């Protein structure tokens with residue numbers, strides 16, 4: 165019924181050749197630099213003519229050097245040609261809200277790493293038969309699928325605490341939702357740890373379905389850090405270590421919080437304090453869901 169495969173158009177950039185992974189790594193490094201540099205970018209201030217001269221000269225030399233380098237390395241595809249984050253996903257929603265007003269309820273579950281999203285989702289599944297789809301779990305599963313051409317790429321982004329190119333994650337989610345819908349019909353879906361970036365939020369609603377609500381767990385960083393370090397003793401996750409955790413926190417604040425704000429502006433966010441015992445947090449969640457008529 166639904167188109168399962170990751171479309172040719174979607175993966176054209178990945179199947180160019182294996183050396184693409186290096187380009188994505190470059191892209192990942194750029195993603196890190198871009199977000200970090202936001203802290204340092206200031207407008208106006210002390211710069212006079214002499215202050216601009218040196219950086220501009222260096223920039224000019226750099227541009228010439230880069231052009232020369234590219235001319236001699238034309239076996240590598242230009243970054244923009246294969247950069248999936250530049251590609252806007254086209255298509256009509258799998259579940260348009262006018263056709264599926266009631267049968268599909270999408271709840272996005274967001275919160276910092278270790279805030280307890282998975283723990284609370286598991287309880288909602290037990291009590292209310294939600295379908296729980298964790299974007300991180302789907303990515304890890306794809307990463308561990310023998311022969312997956314995305315395996316190395318996903319592993320790299322996860323270890324660096326960065327957001328995997330949206331096409332991959334959205335297609336994994338879209339397929340999982342379609343599969344569940346075929347099997348069970350309309351249901352309440354908890355989409356855990358997604359959308360983590362604005363492009364994902366916009367594309368998902370364009371090609372899958374509108375999000376009805378965002379359950380957002382608010383938690384002090386220190387609490388999340390201790391939870392993750394503790395989980396790391398047994399989880400076997402490549403990103404449950406201090407270095408990756410710090411990167412994940414940075415990505416969350418700089419890249420994922422704007423998504424929460426975007427949905428808050430639409431009055432779709434319910435906020436729950438997760439710095440309480442599991443059952444106390446759960447009580448708040450259930451209460452909020454009842455108020456919003458999700459359950």
Ligand SMILES: Nc1ncnc2c1ncn2[C@@H]1O[C@H](COP(=O)(O)OP(=O)(O)OP(=O)(O)O)[C@@H](O)[C@H]1O
Pocket residue numbers: 275276277278279280281282283284300357391392394395438439440441442443445
């Ligand atoms: N309210 C809580 N109090 C104490 N510990 C908790 C609480 N909620 C979850 N934990 C523990 O904290 C750790 C992280 O929880 P969980 O995996 O649910 O977080 P998460 O938000 O899904 O994390 P990630 O985004 O990294 O996947 C787990 O070991 C879990 O048992």
Ligand SMILES: O=c1ccn([C@@H]2O[C@H](COP(=O)(O)O)[C@@H](O)[C@H]2O)c(=O)[nH]1
Pocket residue numbers: 277298299300301303321322323325326327328329333356357358359360364403412
């Ligand atoms: O939409 C998403 C969701 C997750 N990721 C990557 O996966 C890891 C782990 O996610 P968890 O939700 O903590 O399991 C996350 O740090 C990202 O690197 C993603 O890229 N896109």
